[in-house]
Amino acid sequence: MSEQGAGGAGEGERPFLYVVVCAAGVADGVGVLIDAARARGWEVGVTATPVAMGGFFDVAAVEARTGRPVRSAWRTPGDPRPFPPPDAVVVAPATFNTINKWAAGLADTLAVATLCEASGLGVPIAVLPCVTGALASHPAYRESLARLRGMGVRFGDPYAGDSQGAAKEGTRPEFGWQRALDLLERR
Numbered sequence: 001m002s003e004q005g006a007g008g009a010g011e012g013e014r015p016f017l018y019v020v021v022c023a024a025g026v027a028d029g030v031g032v033l034i035d036a037a038r039a040r041g042w043e044v045g046v047t048a049t050p051v052a053m054g055g056f057f058d059v060a061a062v063e064a065r066t067g068r069p070v071r072s073a074w075r076t077p078g079d080p081r082p083f084p085p086p087d088a089v090v091v092a093p094a095t096f097n098t099i100n101k102w103a104a105g106l107a108d109t110l111a112v113a114t115l116c117e118a119s120g121l122g123v124p125i126a127v128l129p130c131v132t133g134a135l136a137s138h139p140a141y142r143e144s145l146a147r148l149r150g151m152g153v154r155f156g157d158p159y160a161g162d163s164q165g166a167a168k169e170g171t172r173p174e175f176g177w178q179r180a181l182d183l184l185e186r187r
Contacts, residue, residue: 015087017042018118020111023051024093024130026161026175030057033092033177034065040181045083047071049098049111074110089118090180093130093159096141103144119151126183128156128176136160154183 017037021027027048034044044066053059053072062070069082091098098112107113118125127148135141136158149155156179161172 014041014043016084017044018083018086018089018114019044019046020089020091020094020098020115021046021048021052021057022091022093022095022098022111022130023049023054023056024095024161025056026093026130026159026172027052027056028058029175029177030062030092031065033090033180034062036178036181037090038065042088044068045071045086047111047114049095049109052111072110074113086118086123088124088126088184089115090126090128090184091115092126092128092177092180093175094127095129096131096135096138099127099129099131099148100140100144103147119148119153122152124154124184125152126154126156126180128180129158130161130175131158132160154186156180156183 019030019033019037021030030046034046037044045068046062046066048057048070050072053070059070071082075082098115101108101112102115102119105116107116115125129136131141145155156176159173159175
């Protein structure tokens with residue numbers, strides 16, 4: 001982000017949305033979120049967890065959609081900033097691991113460090129959790145959600161990807177990508 005603080009859009013510029021992608025099977029649909037955000041007037045930059053970069057989504061297709069590199073590693077001090085400061089952040093899909101590390105302030109990846117910094121700057125953040133029921137019942141996860149909500153983070157309904165009957169048919173329920181944008185617009 002920037003020493004100038006949050007908010008990359010100037011007069012007449014489109015606001016800038018950071019999308020943080022975690023390693024969950026539905027990550028392959030992140031293009032739906034990017035297209036919806038651009039249709040609503042956002043410019044988009046994507047940061048992914050290192051594991052998500054390992055085949056959870058098509059990095060080249062996302063780069064073509066956004067016109068920017070997908071970030072996963074820190075830049076060196078002499079490198080230019082690839083994205084302007086964010087006007088908002090979406091975390092989708094947000095995994096158990098990322099949510100817990102973020103709530104605890106464990107910024108060991110660029111993705112989690114971005115979330116920690118955005119939180120500290122007061123940037124609006126919307127999260128679409130993708131967590132199984134068993135993990136969602138873990139006390140650390142529930143405490144992490146409470147802490148992040150207390151910081152003003154907005155959460156969509158949890159997605160486990162295994163609704164009744166879907167597993168038998170070999171399909172999974174649709175992930176509500178656009179819900180993240182709706183959460184940001186709720187002020």
